[in-house]
Amino acid sequence: MTNDEAQRTGDAPLNALVVYFSQTGNTEQVAGAMAAGLAEAGCDAVDLRPIHQVTPDAWLAYRVVGLGTPVFYYHEPAPVRDWIKALVRRPDPVPVFTFNTNGGNPCNTLRRMQKFLAKRGGRVLDSFECWGYDTYPIYLKSFRKWGHPSADDLAAAKAFGRGFVEKARAFHAGRAAPEAAYDFVGGRTFRLSWICRKPFLDRFFPKLHLVPPLCIRCGACAQACPTGNILMQPDPLFLNLCIHCYLCERICPTNAIRCDWRFWTRKMNPDAPPPPAEQSA
Numbered sequence: 021m022t023n024d025e026a027q028r029t030g031d032a033p034l035n036a037l038v039v040y041f042s043q044t045g046n047t048e049q050v051a052g053a054m055a056a057g058l059a060e061a062g063c064d065a066v067d068l069r070p071i072h073q074v075t076p077d078a079w080l081a082y083r084v085v086g087l088g089t090p091v092f093y094y095h096e097p098a099p100v101r102d103w104i105k106a107l108v109r110r111p112d113p114v115p116v117f118t119f120n121t122n123g124g125n126p127c128n129t130l131r132r133m134q135k136f137l138a139k140r141g142g143r144v145l146d147s148f149e150c151w152g153y154d155t156y157p158i159y160l161k162s163f164r165k166w167g168h169p170s171a172d173d174l175a176a177a178k179a180f181g182r183g184f185v186e187k188a189r190a191f192h193a194g195r196a197a198p199e200a201a202y203d204f205v206g207g208r209t210f211r212l213s214w215i216c217r218k219p220f221l222d223r224f225f226p227k228l229h230l231v232p233p234l235c236i237r238c239g240a241c242a243q244a245c246p247t248g249n250i251l252m253q254p255d256p257l258f259l260n261l262c263i264h265c266y267l268c269e270r271i272c273p274t275n276a277i278r279c280d281w282r283f284w285t286r287k288m289n290p291d292a293p294p295p296p297a298e299q300s301a
Contacts, residue, residue, distance in 0.1 A: 035065040036084035046121040046152030053174040057181020077108040084188045088119040094127035094213035110141030115191040118147045123154025127213045131202035221264045226279035234276035241268035
């Protein structure tokens with residue numbers, strides 16, 4: 021079979037790129053399971069990479085692309101959205117799958133990602149969702165979605181990866197490969213998602229405060245920050261790129277980064293006990 025014939029029948033070699041944004045490892049685990057499924061189903065090469073290591077033109081070299089994200093405030097985090105918008109537009113469409121992990125309501129995250137990807141030449145054929153343990157400070161001690169992604173979740177993700185290979189081959193062969201369709205989520209959830217954007221979060225959500233005597237200048241916060249919002253000079257300096265994930269507060273080994281969660285704990289999780297006094301700035 022010639023290369024042209026292979027392209028027409030969808031039997032040409034498939035190489036896949038699976039890109040993910042992950043802070044605590046939930047989405048990374050799902051991405052790894054999907055990559056394994058793709059490889060098992062016959063993808064000739066599967067590259068699994070965190071989003072910050074993937075340049076905007078890298079996806080041009082692949083015939084299958086996957087993109088995974090957690091859900092923050094009913095949205096894909098800004099690094100994911102910015103990455104999609106920066107992609108070099110493909111001259112030929114490519115089959116794409118998207119996936120997310122979440123501890124609550126993902127709202128229109130997958131629908132919005134599909135719209136953004138379509139503008140760059142990505143055709144989302146299918147998507148996958150599963151729970152992820154919610155490490156947001158308000159819910160952390162309530163163990164919301166504890167144990168997820170579970171072994172069953174990861175098995176389902178792997179099966180999804182295997183199944184997507186056939187859809188990708190059908191797409192490249194010109195056979196029926198309809199794009200995914202997502203119902204619009206409206207009502208109160210949509211209104212909350214519209215409100216919970218950066219200007220609102222910057223103004224009303226807890227600010228990061230440093231307690232200098234407790235800071236050991238280890239740099240863990242700066243290294244972990246997904247947006248490069250923290251510079252060590254030599255104490256941590258907070259810039260204006262914060263996406264309000266509060267990872268720095270959670271991982272600080274000396275509790276030197278603090279936020280006042282009293283109002284939002286009562287507002288968003290009224291049954292939870294009040295935060296200890298030492299956690300308030």
